[in-house]
Amino acid sequence: MTQTAPPETRRSRRGRSRRTGAAAGVHLVLAGYTLIALFPVVLVVMNSFKNRRGIFGDPLGLPDARSFSLEGYATVLGEGNFALYYGNSLIVTVASLFLILLLGAMAAHALAEYRFRLNTLLGIYMILGIMVPIRLGTVAILQLMVDLDLVNTLLSLILVYTAQGLPIAVFILSEFMRTLSRDIKDCARVDGLSEYRIFFEVVLPLIRPVLATVAVFSMIPIWNDLWFPLILASSDATKTVTLGVQQFIGQYTVNWSAVLASLSIAILPVLALYAIFSRQLIAGITSGAVKG
Amino acid sequence: MSQLVLRKVRKSFGRIDVIHGVDLEVRDGEFVVFVGPSGCGKSTLLRMIAGLEPISGGEIAIGDEVVNDIAPADRGIAMVFQSYALYPHKDVYGNMAFALRHAGEDKAVIDKRVRHAADILGLEPLLKRKPKELSGGQRQRVAIGRAIVRDPEIFLFDEPLSNLDAALRVQMRVEILRLHKRLKTTMIYVTHDQVEAMTLADRIVVLRDGRIEQVGTPLELYHHPENRFVAGFIGSPRMNFLPAARDGQGHVTAAGSRPLDLPVEPGSDVVELGIRPEHVGLCAAGEGHLTGEVLVAERLGGETFLHVDLGEPEPFVVRADGSVTQQSGESVGLRLRPESLHVFDGEGRAHPHRERHALIA
Numbered sequence: 001m002t003q004t005a006p007p008e009t010r011r012s013r014r015g016r017s018r019r020t021g022a023a024a025g026v027h028l029v030l031a032g033y034t035l036i037a038l039f040p041v042v043l044v045v046m047n048s049f050k051n052r053r054g055i056f057g058d059p060l061g062l063p064d065a066r067s068f069s070l071e072g073y074a075t076v077l078g079e080g081n082f083a084l085y086y087g088n089s090l091i092v093t094v095a096s097l098f099l100i101l102l103l104g105a106m107a108a109h110a111l112a113e114y115r116f117r118l119n120t121l122l123g124i125y126m127i128l129g130i131m132v133p134i135r136l137g138t139v140a141i142l143q144l145m146v147d148l149d150l151v152n153t154l155l156s157l158i159l160v161y162t163a164q165g166l167p168i169a170v171f172i173l174s175e176f177m178r179t180l181s182r183d184i185k186d187c188a189r190v191d192g193l194s195e196y197r198i199f200f201e202v203v204l205p206l207i208r209p210v211l212a213t214v215a216v217f218s219m220i221p222i223w224n225d226l227w228f229p230l231i232l233a234s235s236d237a238t239k240t241v242t243l244g245v246q247q248f249i250g251q252y253t254v255n256w257s258a259v260l261a262s263l264s265i266a267i268l269p270v271l272a273l274y275a276i277f278s279r280q281l282i283a284g285i286t287s288g289a290v291k292g
Numbered sequence: 293m294s295q296l297v298l299r300k301v302r303k304s305f306g307r308i309d310v311i312h313g314v315d316l317e318v319r320d321g322e323f324v325v326f327v328g329p330s331g332c333g334k335s336t337l338l339r340m341i342a343g344l345e346p347i348s349g350g351e352i353a354i355g356d357e358v359v360n361d362i363a364p365a366d367r368g369i370a371m372v373f374q375s376y377a378l379y380p381h382k383d384v385y386g387n388m389a390f391a392l393r394h395a396g397e398d399k400a401v402i403d404k405r406v407r408h409a410a411d412i413l414g415l416e417p418l419l420k421r422k423p424k425e426l427s428g429g430q431r432q433r434v435a436i437g438r439a440i441v442r443d444p445e446i447f448l449f450d451e452p453l454s455n456l457d458a459a460l461r462v463q464m465r466v467e468i469l470r471l472h473k474r475l476k477t478t479m480i481y482v483t484h485d486q487v488e489a490m491t492l493a494d495r496i497v498v499l500r501d502g503r504i505e506q507v508g509t510p511l512e513l514y515h516h517p518e519n520r521f522v523a524g525f526i527g528s529p530r531m532n533f534l535p536a537a538r539d540g541q542g543h544v545t546a547a548g549s550r551p552l553d554l555p556v557e558p559g560s561d562v563v564e565l566g567i568r569p570e571h572v573g574l575c576a577a578g579e580g581h582l583t584g585e586v587l588v589a590e591r592l593g594g595e596t597f598l599h600v601d602l603g604e605p606e607p608f609v610v611r612a613d614g615s616v617t618q619q620s621g622e623s624v625g626l627r628l629r630p631e632s633l634h635v636f637d638g639e640g641r642a643h644p645h646r647e648r649h650a651l652i653a
């Protein structure tokens with residue numbers, strides 16, 4: 001805009017520039033936050049492309065001709081089991097997520113939709129787990145898994161993670177389901193749908209954005225967990241990526257290039273899953289923004 | 293032949309009784325409207341007919357078959373909800389075809405019925421749209437279309453027009469009326485709106501606190517309300533009520549009026565008198581039956597509502613011609629048309645009129 005704008009627009013222009021200023025402020029804060037949040041990730045990825053000397057000599061520098069090296073990736077990919085660990089992590093995460101979302105949504109639907117005795121009590125019981133860390137029960141869980149002969153199976157991890165993720169999923173989903181219109185479910189009843197089909201064909205599509213939200217923040221702790229894989233499934237065949245990385249961390253020496261390379265690779269599936277779910281998140285946000 | 297019969301139907305939520313024994317017969321092809329104040333149980337009664345609320349007592353029969361334990365989908369009903377309740381992830385065609393697809397109906401049959409309904413409601417150009425791309429009126433039309441496609445024996449409407457703006461409401465009201473003329477299907481319609489009730493209904497059911505107060509044609513309810521509640525509920529602006537008594541000669545007077553020539557049984561209980569704003573004539577102060585001071589004159593152009601102070605807690609409303617000159621502060625005389633007066637006893641029951649109104653057979 002130029003200085004010689006006609007006088008009647010000056011007022012609105014001042015308003016606009018004030019708004020631009022506020023927007024710039026907001027973006028500055030957001031950019032700062034993004035920088036802080038991304039910094040460690042960038043550091044990991046950057047250093048994974050350096051050799052050992054490069055990592056220690058100039059940890060903050062970009063890889064250059066002298067320090068660039070793929071030795072970390074070579075070690076990781078050359079180590080035959082890494083693909084297996086990777087697959088294990090994926091299986092455990094996806095299966096647990098599936099169970100959390102399915103069972104959580106079903107429980108939430110029952111709590112929100114049906115009036116029955118002890119409904120509230122049952123709801124509280126189901127979400128009590130939010131306040132009690134599941135790791136407190138590690139010993140009991142281990143005993144249980146031993147008794148069930150599930151030690152060193154991926155199933156043991158899937159079961160534990162499902163239990164860990166369910167309380168918060170039930171909590172969020174049932175709160176949301178209470179806000180769903182009763183009419184649309186009644187309409188489906190008049191249309192002749194069974195209660196199961198109402199759940200799958202009417203309720204689930206309506207709560208897709210919330211399912212995506214729950215999926216995103218249930219996923220990260222599962223993918224990153226070291227505790228339960230170490231205790232329940234530390235055999236070579238069932239190791240997850242986080243556990244697999246540990247083999248590069250020796251008591252006296254740490255193969256940093258390999259550690260960083262495996263971590264960099266481990267970020268990829270999380271990014272991919274996040275990309276899938278966040279499309280849903282944004283679709284949900286914008287469809288709610290337009291008057292329904 | 294009656295299409296729908298309710299016998300001593302009751303409903304309680306936990307310990308709270310909401311419907312206290314309702315008896316009603318709806319004839320085949322009839323348009324019945326439920327009206328009543330908020331919370332009186334209109335929706336609950338409709339949902340019980342639909343099978344969406346279990347029945348606590350009594351019996352509901354649709355076409356000779358008791359349906360107490362029959363699922364909503366098998367009752368031969370279709371329901372249109374206030375919030376439209378369209379499936380947001382399906383397009384208009386998908387919404388209308390949904391029930392039939394579930395019933396495993398033949399594709400060609402579904403297509404024919406959806407197109408037929410779309411044709412009736414002028415929805416053809418919208419068939420590929422999602423509900424969020426439709427206006428409120430269009431959405432409600434889709435909801436009605438979805439009901440038509442199911443070809444029900446009874447249509448149930450729960451305040452279908454109350455989310456629409458005034459102009460659209462008038463238009464959709466006419467459309468629903470034409471739909472009824474065309475399909476000749478039994479319809480049960482819940483509304484708050486007096487005008488909807490009066491214009492749509494073959495018969496109106498007035499409910500209060502889970503009981504039926506009166507059932508009748510719109511004009512029966514207007515001219516011959518059976519009790520004070522119905523008299524006050526039907527008609528807008530509402531009926532004026534005045535305390536009444538007998539004078540020495542046995543004539544009825546109201547709020548200090550001149551004696552009125554009313555056919556009241558000697559010795560019967562007379563406590564209150566009701567007259568609608570449109571049945572009062574204006575005259576000079578001191579003439580007519582009553583005289584009072586104009587508090588407010590609401591001029592709507594074609595007509596004027598005068599609020600007249602008669603010394604009662606509530607002002608007396610007169611509906612007069614738009615050209616009357618009375619101002620607030622002036623005294624006016626009121627002439628009550630005796631044939632339009634309603635007399636109520638101590639329990640709020642109306643004394644029967646000497647003769648039926650000419651418009652009611």
Ligand SMILES: Nc1ncnc2c1ncn2[C@@H]1O[C@H](COP(=O)(O)OP(=O)(O)OP(=O)(O)O)[C@@H](O)[C@H]1O
Nearest residue numbers: 305308310328329330331332333334335336337484
């Ligand atoms: N699920 C329920 N649990 C408990 N009480 C209920 C329930 N549904 C309705 N009620 C009560 O039943 C009564 C009748 O409700 P209903 O919805 O039928 O009223 P309505 O006549 O349709 O009112 P409105 O005109 O406001 O829609 C109300 O007092 C309401 O509080």
Ligand SMILES: [Mg+2]
Nearest residue numbers: 334335336450
């Ligand atoms: Mg209602």
